[in-house]
Amino acid sequence: MKQLHEFLIPFIGLKLGKHQFDYQINKTFFDFFKYDDFESSDIKVSLVFEKKSTMLELNFKHQGTVHVPCDLTNEMFDMPIKGKLKLIVQFGEAYNDDNDELLILPHGEHQIDVSQTIYEMIVLSIPLKRIHPGIKAGTLDTEVLQKLKELSVTETTITQKETETEKIDPRWDKLKQLLTEK
Numbered sequence: 276m277k278q279l280h281e282f283l284i285p286f287i288g289l290k291l292g293k294h295q296f297d298y299q300i301n302k303t304f305f306d307f308f309k310y311d312d313f314e315s316s317d318i319k320v321s322l323v324f325e326k327k328s329t330m331l332e333l334n335f336k337h338q339g340t341v342h343v344p345c346d347l348t349n350e351m352f353d354m355p356i357k358g359k360l361k362l363i364v365q366f367g368e369a370y371n372d373d374n375d376e377l378l379i380l381p382h383g384e385h386q387i388d389v390s391q392t393i394y395e396m397i398v399l400s401i402p403l404k405r406i407h408p409g410i411k412a413g414t415l416d417t418e419v420l421q422k423l424k425e426l427s428v429t430e431t432t433i434t435q436k437e438t439e440t441e442k443i444d445p446r447w448d449k450l451k452q453l454l455t456e457k
Contacts, residue, residue: 279307282390289326296322296389300339300397308394312401314342314351320393331364333389335396345407350417352407358400362392 284296300318305311318339325332338357345352364378364387371379380387409415 279304279388279390282393283386283388284324285386286324286326286331287385289324291326291328294324294326296324298322298393300337300393304390304394307390310394310398312343316341316397318356318397320397322389329365331387333362333364333392335360335362335389335393337393337397337400341401343401343405345410346405347410348407348415348417350407350409350415352409354401354405356397356400358396360392360396 282298298320300316300320302315305313305316316339318337318341320335320337322336323334325334336357336359338355340353340355342351343354344350361376362378363376364380366382366384367379368381369379370381378387407415
């Protein structure tokens with residue numbers, strides 16, 4: 276798989292200790308992974324990379340917004356997202372990423388690609404149900420909602436007219452009184 280070069284961290288040349296890496300993630304990053312669940316994104320990823328003598332510790336944090344459609348109204352809105360992830364990198368015989376919190380790199384490796392980890396961290400932080408904040412607050416005003424209100428008012432008017440025309444014959448009222456008097 277082709278790699279994004281800005282997300283390759285050559286750890287061989289780094290001194291022991293903590294190092295800070297910052298990334299600005301936009302739609303082109305997700306296009307690389309062929310992920311198209313949202314229109315655009317503006318996410319800041321902060322990575323604290325700690326090199327130790329026998330392992331690497333990576334602490335990811337992200338915060339930003341993704342432009343997604345609402346599941347109820349299909350209205351586009353900016354959904355805030357945030358999250359964090361801790362990853363331990365150790366060295367072994369072969370590459371192994373079976374564990375979510377532990378990555379094993381072969382002994383000869385000299386760099387690590389963090390793009391897949393950042394991608395998974397962001398995608399997993401997006402809620403499955405996306406509801407426009409205007410719906411929760413009751414302030415959302417879209418063409419769809421206006422049409423629904425219009426249809427609702429029309430239906431209410433028709434129902435009122437039907438009840439007016441279906442007035443009960445007064446003779447039935449007299450018969451019902453006989454039943455209740457018993």
